[in-house]
Amino acid sequence: MGVIKVGTSSWADQLLVRSGWYPREVNNPAGRLGYYAERFPVVEVDTSYYAVPAPETTTAWVAATPSGFTFDVKAFSLFTGHHTPVAALPKDLRPAGGPSRIRWRDLSPEAYDEMWRRFRAALDPIAAAGRLGAVLLQFPPWLAAGDAARRQIVAAARRCAPWRVAVELRHASWFDGTTAVDTLTFLAEHGLTYVCVDMPQGHASSVPPIVLATTELAVVRFHGHSAAWTSGDKQEKFRYAYGEDELRHWVTRLTGLAAEAAEVHVLMNNCCGDQAQRDAARLAELLAERAVPAAG
Known part of the structure; x- marks a missing residue:
């Protein structure tokens, strides 16, 4: 059976910092990451979606964490086709004039290649x-x-080689009827990890939480089930506490997933205050009660 690593999406969210989860004396970035890493074996870096970090920053992350700790790093928004603020790009690569938000095709091929080079340089220390x-x-x-x-998808994944790549798809057409089999087969054939997402259902952006491994690494992200999912208010969108019955149900599903994969990353993304940390800690406890192999 594969090992299960439970953590959260981000350790430095301002709502978390203000929640009181960190002791008063843990009051700087390195200290917070070190405190987090004493309690969880994995974390998702989401700040890299908004701007490519400097190698000095990621080197400091490594220094603040113990051997065996794991970072899953979200790719910069430009690389996955999102509209990206020009201000998020390094000054020397920003296109002159034009709109304040751009897509990847708005950059020259040389500038786009350079953005990927800098992203890879940022991840090299990790x-x-x-x-x-x-x-x-x-x-x-x-x-x-x-x-x-x-x-x-394949083009972006190739840019990351030889690192492992996890793919999160957020359009229902990928999982509509028999298309789900085609989608999962496509990911498996290209050595890409399918990201299972637990999220509110019934919305245009909803995808079903299919618990299945397409590579030796499986990833499950938990968004919660807030009734305000489409509100536009990030705090309300992720304001959700997983109940005991829900977590126990997921223990069974995650145990089955660990039988398929060598490693399972479980990331709580219901980031409202310290709720993600509390739910992640309880889920880890429940997995331990079932004697499921877990890093910690």
């Missing part, structure tokens, strides 16, 4: 230390299933 779990390619909710979309 990978060199053996701490890089996977690069998370989270595609936008308007990316519908199709040949062009599949080519886009």
Whole structure:
């Protein structure tokens, strides 16, 4: 049976910092990451979606965490087809004039290649230390299933080689009826980890939580089930506490997933205050009660 690593999406969210989860004396970035890493074996880096970090920053992350700790790093928004603020790009690569938000095709091929080079340089210290779990390619909710979309996914994944790549798809067409089998087969054939997402259902961006491994690494992200999912208010969108029955149900599903994969990353993304940390801690306790192999 594979090992299960339970953690959260982010350790430095301002709502978390203000929640009181960190002791008063833990009051700087390195201290917070070190405190987090004493309690969880994996974390998702989401700040890299908004801006490519400097190698000095990621080197400091490695220094603040113990051997065996794992970072799953979300790819920069430009790489997955999202509209990206020009201000998020390094000054020397920003296109002159034009709109304030751009897509990847708005950059010259040379500038786009350079953005990828800098992203890879940022991840090199993490990978060199053996701490890089996977690069998370989270595609936008308007990316519908199709040949062009599949080519886009493969092209982005190749940019990350030889690192492991996890793919989160957020358009229902990828999982509509028998298309789900085609989607999972496509990911498996290209050595890409399918990201299972637990989220509110019944919305245009909803995808079902299919618990299945397409590679030796499986990833499950928990968004919660807030009734305000479409409100536009990030705090309300992720304001959700998983109940005991829900977590126990997921223990059974995750145990089955660990029988298929060598490693399972479970990431709580119901980031409202310290709720994600509390739910992650309880889920880890329940897995331990079932004697499921877990890192911690």
